[in-house]
Amino acid sequence: MKKTNTIRNRIWVLLFYVVLIGFWQLIYYLGANVFGWWKPYAFPNPQGVAYSFVGLMEEGKLVIAILYSFKRCLMGFAISVVIGVILGMFISFFPKAGNAVKPLISGIQSLPSVCWVPFAILWFGLKESSILFVVVMGSICSVIVAIDSSFKSVPPMYIKVARTLGADNVSLYRYVLLPAILPMVVSGLRQAWSFAWRALMSAEVMAATIGLGFSLQSGRDMADINQVGMVMIVIILLGIAVDKFVFSTIENKLLRKRGMLV
Amino acid sequence: MSIILSNVSKTFDGTKRETLSDISLNIEDGEFICVVGPSGCGKSTMLNLIAGLDRPTSGTISVDGREVTGPGADRVVMFQEAALYPWLTVIQNVRLGMKFIGISNDEQERRAMHYLKMVHLWDFKDYSVHEISGGMKQRTSLARSLCMESDILLMDEPFSALDKQTTNKLREELTSIWSETGKTIFFITHSIEEAVYLADKIIVLSDNPGTIKKVVENDLPRPRHIEDADFISLRKNLLSYVRKEVDKVEKDEYDTK
Ligand SMILES: Nc1ncnc2c1ncn2[C@@H]1O[C@H](COP(=O)(O)OP(=O)(O)OP(=O)(O)O)[C@@H](O)[C@H]1O
Ligand SMILES: [Mg+2]
Numbered sequence A: 001m002k003k004t005n006t007i008r009n010r011i012w013v014l015l016f017y018v019v020l021i022g023f024w025q026l027i028y029y030l031g032a033n034v035f036g037w038w039k040p041y042a043f044p045n046p047q048g049v050a051y052s053f054v055g056l057m058e059e060g061k062l063v064i065a066i067l068y069s070f071k072r073c074l075m076g077f078a079i080s081v082v083i084g085v086i087l088g089m090f091i092s093f094f095p096k097a098g099n100a101v102k103p104l105i106s107g108i109q110s111l112p113s114v115c116w117v118p119f120a121i122l123w124f125g126l127k128e129s130s131i132l133f134v135v136v137m138g139s140i141c142s143v144i145v146a147i148d149s150s151f152k153s154v155p156p157m158y159i160k161v162a163r164t165l166g167a168d169n170v171s172l173y174r175y176v177l178l179p180a181i182l183p184m185v186v187s188g189l190r191q192a193w194s195f196a197w198r199a200l201m202s203a204e205v206m207a208a209t210i211g212l213g214f215s216l217q218s219g220r221d222m223a224d225i226n227q228v229g230m231v232m233i234v235i236i237l238l239g240i241a242v243d244k245f246v247f248s249t250i251e252n253k254l255l256r257k258r259g260m261l262v
Numbered sequence B: 001m002s003i004i005l006s007n008v009s010k011t012f013d014g015t016k017r018e019t020l021s022d023i024s025l026n027i028e029d030g031e032f033i034c035v036v037g038p039s040g041c042g043k044s045t046m047l048n049l050i051a052g053l054d055r056p057t058s059g060t061i062s063v064d065g066r067e068v069t070g071p072g073a074d075r076v077v078m079f080q081e082a083a084l085y086p087w088l089t090v091i092q093n094v095r096l097g098m099k100f101i102g103i104s105n106d107e108q109e110r111r112a113m114h115y116l117k118m119v120h121l122w123d124f125k126d127y128s129v130h131e132i133s134g135g136m137k138q139r140t141s142l143a144r145s146l147c148m149e150s151d152i153l154l155m156d157e158p159f160s161a162l163d164k165q166t167t168n169k170l171r172e173e174l175t176s177i178w179s180e181t182g183k184t185i186f187f188i189t190h191s192i193e194e195a196v197y198l199a200d201k202i203i204v205l206s207d208n209p210g211t212i213k214k215v216v217e218n219d220l221p222r223p224r225h226i227e228d229a230d231f232i233s234l235r236k237n238l239l240s241y242v243r244k245e246v247d248k249v250e251k252d253e254y255d256t257k
Helices: A002-034 A046-059 A061-093 A095-110 A113-124 A128-152 A156-164 A169-207 A212-221 A225-257 B043-051 B090-100 B105-118 B134-147 B164-181 B192-198 B229-242 B247-256
Strands: B003-010 B020-027 B032-036 B058-063 B075-078 B152-156 B184-188 B201-206 B211-217
Touching: A002 A046, A046 A061, A046 A225, A061 A095, A061 A128, A061 A169, A061 A212, A061 A225, A095 A128, A113 A128, A113 A169, A128 A169, A156 A169, A156 B075, A169 A212, A169 A225, A169 B090, A212 A225, B003 B043, B020 B043, B020 B058, B020 B211, B032 B043, B032 B192, B043 B058, B043 B075, B043 B152, B043 B184, B075 B134, B090 B105, B090 B134, B105 B134, B134 B152, B134 B164, B164 B192, B184 B192, B192 B229, B201 B229, B211 B229
Parallel strands: B032 B184, B032 B201, B075 B152, B152 B184
Antiparallel strands: B003 B020, B003 B058, B201 B211
């Protein structure tokens, strides 16, 4: 019963996208050939996007671009996690200092990461390090906030029980606080990853010579609107894939184990 | 270990009313103390103070002559809510406290098995917390507390979520653990019958502010039987002390008569 339902749902979703692509093709056709709203080369069309995809795949450029982007995103994300976890713990250990810097952190978090690009280029030049800098600045604050707020969300009862059972500080952290905050940390990291991915694209558009962001930019330079559209779709799909297959999977597993997911 | 409360008062921050007022009480080594009193009179507060989870506003609490300054495994608490860790299974919850105090794996295994069997949860030992019922959670929490084999046991309505039969059985088990080990037990209950069955000394708390209204010594010989004439007369006696104070207890008593 349930299984046939999910299959039916999938068919519906598939159908929706088939119709959507058909609609896109129709709009393109009407706009370019019937009404003359735009020049055929000024609007991407499904067919052109598909050709562009196959073309870049055959040259191997797309795969290399994806690998480069992934590598950068992973590195930036890793740096953010390491520094962010340390800073987040620092903030929750020292609430006074924490309260002072928290407005700053949420300020930085709300700053679009492209704003860091000029700094990055002035400080690091057109190098990998400037891209990493932008990625880190774009994602680190959500790691800090996630760590801090997940410690705050631990029910006081968990700590009381541990103390009356004789837990010292090390045991309290290892066996109670860390497992207690884990699901919230994972959902914080999930958000941080998506910030990192976005920041990476801004940085690559401005400062890279290879990578998905650069492919987007080179599509513009060559006035190849289909390449631009195709790279955008690839960026979206990769973003969704990591979110769904990595973070969402881990998060659901943790929550299900605790009975917090129906 | 003995517990001494001298002139203990507690007013919570942000409240004007005194929750506990001038409580003085000597609990001797190996005594079984039951505390009864209406809901909200400060029973759990008193337990938290002895546990060291909260500090009295005035007065002192000492255990074996040393003032209580914080919680510790010498005074294991069984809380009113089961308070298990949802990321652990039943047996992992039970073993965690023993892990904290450095008990060997073999001994952890042995005690966990012994007490989980006692509370009839051995078959459920690998269940997650969200897969067991409220009463099963309470029994897990009981097993976790007993596994610690502490000198003092502070229990906050440990059988409140259980059916009559299970309660009766666990009362017996607790009494025999107590008489075998000579623990000091501080036990909060809503049931006067339970207090008369278990306690050496019954403390009746009054409400608003919480003070000790009466201390009733219970010398009935053990094992006790709830149908015995002495048992019934002590129960009635106690009921008359608490009648005015303990609406909830009174009601429970008449309901189950
Ligand atoms: N942290 C707190 N802050 C403020 N007031 C509190 C706090 N904890 C308890 N109280 C108040 O203290 C009083 C006694 O609470 P307590 O939990 O000790 O009652 P109790 O006797 O255990 O009741 P019950 O039988 O319902 O468990 C209540 O009026 C409650 O509102
Ligand atoms: Mg209570």
